[in-house]
């Protein structure tokens with residue numbers, strides 16, 4: 018039975034697979050021994066593509082060891098040289114000397130050595146007890162575990178992270194990355210690498226599909242995954258002869274709304290002062306423009322001194338402003354029921370409104386225009 022929804026975006030997957038392979042190995046690691054042959058049989062792989070985000074993925078049950086990293090990469094001299102340079106560049110680019118970097122899915126931890134060589138203080142996370150034990154005998158710092166959305170790691174939050182050829186195994190890559198995010202400081206940089214699905218497409222490598230790899234990322238779907246999970250992507254490019262995709266990311270910093278409170282305080286005070294000065298004198302004041310911005314500001318400033326709001330849109334006339342309840346009237350109100358001051362809150366139309374007021378309606382009272390976060394009295 019196919020998994021009902023996309024691992025990345027949650028949209029229901031199509032009913033039919035885009036591609037299938039019949040009678041292929043059940044896992045990349047399940048090499049049968051002499052006594053297992055009678056039990057060994059093939060399995061069918063169903064490859065789906067999400068119609069919404071485009072992620073190509075296998076539906077169905079993950080291999081039983083999906084949390085564990087099993088790699089022979091540490092045995093290739095060329096690969097180690099590539100990783101050594103990658104670690105050096107990562108540490109140098111983000112000034113990670115003596116910083117604690119978490120490698121998620123580190124296996125026995127050969128990449129931890131390269132990060133340490135580059136000057137960082139690496140810590141590994143690995144689910145396989147035997148890999149953790151072997152890594153520790155080599156002097157590496159490795160915690161045993163697996164990240165899920167609510168996981169809190171001992172020793173966190175970390176100042177950077179790396180994840181190499183690991184996300185493609187995860188049944189819930191969004192949950193894993195969200196869990197990772199919560200164990201990082203804000204803005205923490207990260208290095209993420211996965212096999213490139215572009216490479217599979219370019220070379221028609223249909224035999225690259227294996228039950229161990231549940232997701233097949235292109236640059237687009239890798240970016241979507243990372244952005245959806247709390248990271249900003251700095252760059253994403255093909256590496257290792259085009260076989261892999263490597264992304265550099267930051268844990269996203271939340272927007273800074275602290276200065277907005279100050280801006281609101283100042284503008285509301287200015288509006289209140291203008292209403293105090295002009296609301297009680299003579300014929301009082303009106304506002305031109307019943308836009309949503311004006312209605313919000315009038316409510317925030319509790320602008321009960323405003324006698325009415327002028328708006329040219331007939332469907333607004335005869336109604337009232339929310340919260341403060343000033344009547345909304347057509348421009349003829351300025352003739353029928355004159356005021357001594359007008360605040361223009363008409364955004365991009367403010368200049369035109371001022372011209373109409375001064376030239377067409379020969380308004381001689383005080384005119385103030387809301388520009389940005391200030392009221393400007395115009396001549």
Ligand SMILES: [Zn+2]
Pocket residue numbers: 023024025026027028067068069070071072
């Ligand atoms: Zn999707």
